[in-house]
Amino acid sequence: MTDAATAAFVRAIPKAELHVHIEGTIEPEHAFALAERNAVTLPWATAEALKDAYRFDDLQSFLDVYYQVTAVLTTVADFADIVTAYFDRAAAQGVRHVELFFDPQSHTGRGVPMSVVMDGLWSAVSRSVETHGLTSSLILCFLRDLGAEAAAETLREAEPYLDRIVGVGLDSAEAGHPPAAFHDVFAAAALFGLRRVAHAGEEGPPAYVVEALDALGAERIDHGVRALEDPALVARLAEERVPLTVCPLSNVRLRGVDSIAQHPLGRMLDAGLLVSVNSDDPAYFGGYVGDNMIALHDDPRYDLATLRVLAENSFRSAFLDDDTRTALVGEVHRHFERGVQGA
Numbered sequence: 001m002t003d004a005a006t007a008a009f010v011r012a013i014p015k016a017e018l019h020v021h022i023e024g025t026i027e028p029e030h031a032f033a034l035a036e037r038n039a040v041t042l043p044w045a046t047a048e049a050l051k052d053a054y055r056f057d058d059l060q061s062f063l064d065v066y067y068q069v070t071a072v073l074t075t076v077a078d079f080a081d082i083v084t085a086y087f088d089r090a091a092a093q094g095v096r097h098v099e100l101f102f103d104p105q106s107h108t109g110r111g112v113p114m115s116v117v118m119d120g121l122w123s124a125v126s127r128s129v130e131t132h133g134l135t136s137s138l139i140l141c142f143l144r145d146l147g148a149e150a151a152a153e154t155l156r157e158a159e160p161y162l163d164r165i166v167g168v169g170l171d172s173a174e175a176g177h178p179p180a181a182f183h184d185v186f187a188a189a190a191l192f193g194l195r196r197v198a199h200a201g202e203e204g205p206p207a208y209v210v211e212a213l214d215a216l217g218a219e220r221i222d223h224g225v226r227a228l229e230d231p232a233l234v235a236r237l238a239e240e241r242v243p244l245t246v247c248p249l250s251n252v253r254l255r256g257v258d259s260i261a262q263h264p265l266g267r268m269l270d271a272g273l274l275v276s277v278n279s280d281d282p283a284y285f286g287g288y289v290g291d292n293m294i295a296l297h298d299d300p301r302y303d304l305a306t307l308r309v310l311a312e313n314s315f316r317s318a319f320l321d322d323d324t325r326t327a328l329v330g331e332v333h334r335h336f337e338r339g340v341q342g343a
């Protein structure tokens, strides 16, 4: 096990978080406080009962809970508050830059206007440097199980707010929903000057990773762990330096892998892939990004030198300008020069 001083050191490593769904950061107690504030009835009696429901068999069984909890979000203040609560935790875990996913369709589909979602998220994101000492941006994700037409409609609704988002992504139930169906909406997003990322190879086959790259022009792959099943794809990802945002605790909780010891992250690093560590839905999966790194470090394969590579990779994979990237990698360097205090 990682000792307390080393855990504090790992948690404080400067890092970027590139794969975190804001709706997946609502802690159970906060969900119940928001439910009460908005007179929303959740299908669980207490926060404890909700936590008891966090036993997942796969991605879908998690999404079923996740979408029900999002119903507590109804006002501008709610969206601002969940971002602020996430920033509080992220800043305490060394996060210097975050690219936040949000799922507008999970709100507009319940009658919450896009303007409420955008104004709430933006009020916190636009002030993150002053409030938390970290830079932040927003990535609008399309829910792939709702289809391409709904995604196109969502992009149209988001048009007045394009200066508040850095890119678009693709998430939700992966199996049976190949990326290529979203070619046109991703092409339209590219014409707007937006960056493109996509969840692929979480539960879906390696072919979905290939499609995300070729049909969507994805610049970064979220998860991508199943890419390892296809050696030609691994060679391509390594050659093209395609960033993969890997979420170890998420993969364990959603039963993609049995344990951290079984997790393919080590093999991905060995294959020369540009991988970073991320939290995905930290309120549900047992930890924020620093906690994911500590869980890795409990396994001797992930020594401090490896965690340093992962932290540097997070900045190398981010949508940052070169000067900012260099400065942030320099912060990682200085953190390791100072070393574990008391060691």
Ligand SMILES: Nc1ncnc2[nH]cnc12
Pocket: 021, 024, 059, 066, 171, 172, 173, 174, 199, 202, 250, 280, 281
């Ligand atoms: N891990 C995940 N995969 C796909 N969609 C998601 N939405 C929130 N978390 C997700």
Ligand SMILES: [Zn+2]
Pocket: 019, 021, 171, 199, 222, 280
């Ligand atoms: Zn995700």
